[in-house]
Amino acid sequence: MILTIIILYLVLVLAIGLLSHRLFRGTGEDFFVATRSIGPFILLMSLFGTHMTAFSLLGASGEAYHNGIGVFALMASSSALVVPLVFFFIGTRTWAVGKRFGYLTQVQFFRERWNSDGLGLLLFFVLIGLTIPYLLIGIMGGGITMNQITGGQIPEWVGGFVVCAVVMAYVTYGGLRGTAWANTFQTLVFMLLGGVAFFVIVNKLGGFSNAINLISERHPELLIRGDKIKPLNMLTYTLIPLSVGMFPHMFMHWLSAKRAASFQIPIMFYPLCVAAVWIPSVLLGVLGRIQFPDLQGPAANSVLVQMIKLNSPEILAGLLAAGVFAAVMSSLDSQVLSLGTMFTQDIVRHYGFHDKMSERKQVLFGRLFVIGILAIAYTLSLVFNRSIFKLGIWSFTGFASLLPVVLAALFWKRSTKQGAIASVFSVIILWTYFFVQGWQTPGYTVGGSGIMPVAVILAVSIAAMVFVSLLTKPPERAIIQKFFA
Amino acid sequence: MGKNLPKLLLYSALFVLYLLHNDLWLWNDASLMFGIPIGLLYHIAFCLAASFLFISIVKNIWPAHLEVETKEEA
Numbered sequence: 001m002i003l004t005i006i007i008l009y010l011v012l013v014l015a016i017g018l019l020s021h022r023l024f025r026g027t028g029e030d031f032f033v034a035t036r037s038i039g040p041f042i043l044l045m046s047l048f049g050t051h052m053t054a055f056s057l058l059g060a061s062g063e064a065y066h067n068g069i070g071v072f073a074l075m076a077s078s079s080a081l082v083v084p085l086v087f088f089f090i091g092t093r094t095w096a097v098g099k100r101f102g103y104l105t106q107v108q109f110f111r112e113r114w115n116s117d118g119l120g121l122l123l124f125f126v127l128i129g130l131t132i133p134y135l136l137i138g139i140m141g142g143g144i145t146m147n148q149i150t151g152g153q154i155p156e157w158v159g160g161f162v163v164c165a166v167v168m169a170y171v172t173y174g175g176l177r178g179t180a181w182a183n184t185f186q187t188l189v190f191m192l193l194g195g196v197a198f199f200v201i202v203n204k205l206g207g208f209s210n211a212i213n214l215i216s217e218r219h220p221e222l223l224i225r226g227d228k229i230k231p232l233n234m235l236t237y238t239l240i241p242l243s244v245g246m247f248p249h250m251f252m253h254w255l256s257a258k259r260a261a262s263f264q265i266p267i268m269f270y271p272l273c274v275a276a277v278w279i280p281s282v283l284l285g286v287l288g289r290i291q292f293p294d295l296q297g298p299a300a301n302s303v304l305v306q307m308i309k310l311n312s313p314e315i316l317a318g319l320l321a322a323g324v325f326a327a328v329m330s331s332l333d334s335q336v337l338s339l340g341t342m343f344t345q346d347i348v349r350h351y352g353f354h355d356k357m358s359e360r361k362q363v364l365f366g367r368l369f370v371i372g373i374l375a376i377a378y379t380l381s382l383v384f385n386r387s388i389f390k391l392g393i394w395s396f397t398g399f400a401s402l403l404p405v406v407l408a409a410l411f412w413k414r415s416t417k418q419g420a421i422a423s424v425f426s427v428i429i430l431w432t433y434f435f436v437q438g439w440q441t442p443g444y445t446v447g448g449s450g451i452m453p454v455a456v457i458l459a460v461s462i463a464a465m466v467f468v469s470l471l472t473k474p475p476e477r478a479i480i481q482k483f484f485a
Numbered sequence: 486m487g488k489n490l491p492k493l494l495l496y497s498a499l500f501v502l503y504l505l506h507n508d509l510w511l512w513n514d515a516s517l518m519f520g521i522p523i524g525l526l527y528h529i530a531f532c533l534a535a536s537f538l539f540i541s542i543v544k545n546i547w548p549a550h551l552e553v554e555t556k557e558e559a
Binding site for chain 1: 502503506508509514515517521524525536540543547548549551
């Protein structure tokens with residue numbers, strides 16, 4: 001029964017994605033950014049659905065299972081402030097630049113802004129490299145959900161594969177409009193079903209007061225931050241959500257907006273949406289200790305799905321699992337589309353391969369590229385057994401540390417291509433260093449101080465941008481006039 | 486100065502809200518308020534406050550100059 005519901009859900013999502021194809025206008029701009037026609041509500045749902053992934057459901061509940069309610073402050077309430085701020089300052093301006101000059105990808109903007117092919121190519125590889133762990137989170141989430149909800153009948157590798165296949169199908173057919181429609185539907189599904197899951201499970205635990213009192217007696221440390229989260233840790237965690245400023249898939253959704261004013265609804269209501277999804281996730285992760293007291297390390301990734309399985313009637317369990325799938329796929333689809341767009345625009349078209357290839361061949365190569373990247377992420381999902389939360393944090397750290405690039409491109413006339421290249425290289429070097437240092441250490445912070453690596457990498461990245469720009473020749477007047485007139 | 490006052494006030498409010506995110510005074514407080522752990526309730530309230538602040542920002546200092554007129558819309 002559970003499996004039937006999940007399959008029906010996947011078919012429904014496919015149908016929505018394919019249905020949107022009927023509105024396809026047959027142009028590249030329509031496929032990649034839906035002819036910049038997306039209104040405020042769909043924009044809110046697709047931005048939010050794209051941002052929330054297995055990280056916010058399975059990762060957040062798994063992390064709260066180990067570290068308690070402080071996880072909400074670490075990621076949710078900080079995102080509630082920082083993400084709309086990024087939309088306000090960076091999203092709206094990026095949309096305006098994108099519309100004026102017809103950009104479809106970040107690389108196109110940065111390459112023209114600093115008149116540098118090398119910088120464009122460097123960013124192409126860095127952005128794709130950082131997206132892979134993000135894809136991994138979704139594939140792992142799909143696998144875990146399918147495996148746990150069917151009581152181990154379906155192995156994780158099948159669940160991960162199914163998620164990849166469904167997403168690939170509706171994205172390549174429906175383009176950005178298909179992705180935005182499917183995202184809106186899926187975001188509503190996971191927000192609604194997250195709330196339902198919370199009430200059903202809490203009811204089974206004898207009511208919320210009873211369940212919290214049990215935790216208060218058995219694990220009072222989960223109701224405070226205590227020693228598990230240090231103040232410096234929380235302060236520097238607020239830098240992690242800056243990553244939305246450099247996500248390729250977020251950039252693509254920004255470009256799809258019809259008007260700058262379309263951003264108003266997402267900016268005003270994003271904090272409430274974040275709270276609506278993270279409150280049940282974090283609380284259920286904490287309450288998971290009552291029914292599943294002995295989950296170790298990454299095993300806690302599955303606590304939410306296990307609670308759904310144990311406490312819900314079969315039909316509801318199927319629907320709730322579909323909700324988790326919704327969160328996973330609503331991010332994977334945008335990531336897949338943005339990678340395909342980047343390859344087609346930034347490599348095939350920019351380097352003139354399109355002169356030698358038919359339109360059909362270009363599309364085929366774009367799809368093969370995406371399949372190749374998905375295959376890498378899928379293979380990694382088979383060999384990695386890591387906390388979804390931790391994996392997400394490493395990916396977000398890299399994207400957040402690249403923020404000086406987009407800030408300088410939009411706001412700092414004097415910034416130079418050498419400054420931007422130095423900034424990107426500082427991120428590559430320091431991110432690799434900290435990753436090697438901290439990958440094996442749970443709760444790694446710089447020298448055990450509580451400071452997240454992102455604070456150090458971002459500071460150096462800003463310094464590199466500023467000092468190298470000031471030490472090199474100012475940009476040409478024509479470029480400044482083009483972007484700042 | 487008068488024209489920039491709303492901007493200054495709202496940006497200051499953003500900064501104050503950012504500082505308030507660091508609720509050191511609730512760090513080790515396991516008490517419940519309305520049946521919810523107080524350290525969590527505070528951050529739920531923080532999300533509400535952020536939403537109210539962004540509503541004020543959108544209503545008062547929206548960068549209207551960013552609208553790009555296209556031939557299609559004109």
